[in-house]
Amino acid sequence: MSYPQNRWQRMVGALAEAGRVLTGRQIAGRGLTIYPDDVFLVSYPRSGNTWTRFLIGNLIDQTQPVTFSNIESRIPEIYFNPDRFMRKLLRPRILKSHECFQPHYPRVIYIVRDPRDVAISFYHHHIKAGNITDDCPLVKFVPRFIAGEFDPKFGSWRDNVLSWLALRGNDQAFLLVRYEDLKRDLTHELSKIVAFLQRCSFPNIESTAEAFWRASGLSSPERMRALEQKEAASWVLTKRTRKDKPFVRSATAGGWKSQLAPESIAAIEAAFGDLMQRLGYELVSEQSRVPLEAISQTGLPS
Amino acid sequence: MNLTSRIHSYLKTVASAALGRTPAGRGLTVFPDDIFLVSYFRSGSTWSRFLFGNLIHESEPVTFTNMEKLAPLIYSHPDRVLRGLPRVMKSHECFDPRYQHVIYIVRDPRDVVVSFYFYNLKVRVIPDGYPMEDFVSRFVAANVVGYADRVGCWQDHVLSWIRLREGKPGFRLVRYEDLLSNPARELTRLAPLLGIEPDPKRIERAIRLSSASHMRSLEKKQSQQWVATKDTRQDIPFVREAKSGGWRDKLSPTAVKTIEQAWGATMKELDYQLITDAAAEHELVRH
Numbered sequence: 001m002s003y004p005q006n007r008w009q010r011m012v013g014a015l016a017e018a019g020r021v022l023t024g025r026q027i028a029g030r031g032l033t034i035y036p037d038d039v040f041l042v043s044y045p046r047s048g049n050t051w052t053r054f055l056i057g058n059l060i061d062q063t064q065p066v067t068f069s070n071i072e073s074r075i076p077e078i079y080f081n082p083d084r085f086m087r088k089l090l091r092p093r094i095l096k097s098h099e100c101f102q103p104h105y106p107r108v109i110y111i112v113r114d115p116r117d118v119a120i121s122f123y124h125h126h127i128k129a130g131n132i133t134d135d136c137p138l139v140k141f142v143p144r145f146i147a148g149e150f151d152p153k154f155g156s157w158r159d160n161v162l163s164w165l166a167l168r169g170n171d172q173a174f175l176l177v178r179y180e181d182l183k184r185d186l187t188h189e190l191s192k193i194v195a196f197l198q199r200c201s202f203p204n205i206e207s208t209a210e211a212f213w214r215a216s217g218l219s220s221p222e223r224m225r226a227l228e229q230k231e232a233a234s235w236v237l238t239k240r241t242r243k244d245k246p247f248v249r250s251a252t253a254g255g256w257k258s259q260l261a262p263e264s265i266a267a268i269e270a271a272f273g274d275l276m277q278r279l280g281y282e283l284v285s286e287q288s289r290v291p292l293e294a295i296s297q298t299g300l301p302s
Numbered sequence: 303m304n305l306t307s308r309i310h311s312y313l314k315t316v317a318s319a320a321l322g323r324t325p326a327g328r329g330l331t332v333f334p335d336d337i338f339l340v341s342y343f344r345s346g347s348t349w350s351r352f353l354f355g356n357l358i359h360e361s362e363p364v365t366f367t368n369m370e371k372l373a374p375l376i377y378s379h380p381d382r383v384l385r386g387l388p389r390v391m392k393s394h395e396c397f398d399p400r401y402q403h404v405i406y407i408v409r410d411p412r413d414v415v416v417s418f419y420f421y422n423l424k425v426r427v428i429p430d431g432y433p434m435e436d437f438v439s440r441f442v443a444a445n446v447v448g449y450a451d452r453v454g455c456w457q458d459h460v461l462s463w464i465r466l467r468e469g470k471p472g473f474r475l476v477r478y479e480d481l482l483s484n485p486a487r488e489l490t491r492l493a494p495l496l497g498i499e500p501d502p503k504r505i506e507r508a509i510r511l512s513s514a515s516h517m518r519s520l521e522k523k524q525s526q527q528w529v530a531t532k533d534t535r536q537d538i539p540f541v542r543e544a545k546s547g548g549w550r551d552k553l554s555p556t557a558v559k560t561i562e563q564a565w566g567a568t569m570k571e572l573d574y575q576l577i578t579d580a581a582a583e584h585e586l587v588r589h
Contacts, residue, residue, distance in 0.1 A: 021315060030328055100397060100398075100399055101396065101397055101458075101462050103396055103444065103452075103453065103455065103458040103459070104451065104454065148399065152399065152400045153400065154399070155399025155400075156399065159397075159399040159466060162465065163397055163399075163462060163465075163466055166461065166465035166466070167462055
């Protein structure tokens, strides 16, 4: 999703776009038609959005398990299908998006993840996508991650997270979920998500322990990995990427502690430290710790 | 949308894409040194295009006919054309993380709503005699007209930029009211962001060539040529009062209350004095 680098890439892009326009297949993206009963599942990339899609999808429809082949028609990304297709989906819809604050999204579940883990996941993601080479060291990648270089439209991690928290943090129609909490206490976090969904567009969604157990099993990293092996060639998110690298990676929290160099940790904490602290991500590099009262002006929920 | 209008919009989209004429808008390619004049609608952004356009271009005074060339609007040209124009552009977008240099103009929402009301009369979105109070309710709910609703209500728009960018090196917040009462001071403060020495003579010229009376006389001559006015009602001017506080005569107490209850905290933060009684004020601060 980075900018076309040269004239050829631009020309190919223009031709592809012309083809999509002629056939009415322009990707919805920001031009998506939004309905008042829509629920958006928003996050910065590599923050557990697809896992959450599996979880919610498996809760809503108890008959047919979510797979990579049916996820794009059940809880689809807004970036892969034309608006025409998205308008025909069964309503109420749940849609995945990576956008910064969008004023017209009526309801939002926002998933946030420790940016130190996001950086590592993003690094592997860009190797898989062929945007950086295998030999690019992680420590060189981190500053580019901090600058939000690869997906300028989504902003940096801070822009993306803060834009939603500052504008909707105290809103009834907004739910913040930490990836780490989902990992630590799935049942508790799922009940929060379900209560939120019940309150808005899905009054009948099931919230029994049994349903949670089933959804969690059908969305486990092991099952998702097995599905990925079978379906990676056909799923839109993985089909044009390297097959020797997995999309479903470690699926853990805290990997940064052993994988990030101290200078990378310090760089991330210096750039995002205020917001990280606000979200309960403890800082480890001494110099980036900021007194909490100094950052209370950001309009975040306390 | 019915079938005819769908076919119409399809043909329009295909034709403009085939001819490379789709306006850039949100699809704009942003370069790191681009400068954006960002504001909500009817907040003095056309005036600011005159001011900054005249400040930048010393040899050619800005008019309604050359404005799209000298200080273009991102919705007036395709991306391809904008690449060749001065990259000081006007935008109405809500927070866009790609914009590195932003002059954000904010205006008292009570004046914005009055101005937007008359603008929508001019462009025939609402008919003559449309109740102002109804319009105010729609305005607060961002339910006026598609292109405007898309960027959020006044408060979402303003806060999205302030909360994300205030205090950052490439961001300047300017109140329309300050620009009106002391344009020289404000331009002197903002010129460096444009890479311009704040020379008093140059600033004085820019202010003179952008005065409301000058703009009004230009509008009279050029309104048929400028994209923003040519197909609109010619009996209602685009350059309206160009002053602040006009809402006091145009808004009923109920309308004022609607706005202040919705956005009071943000208005206070921006130094817009509230007039709704203290009890109601307390309510909204708590909110």
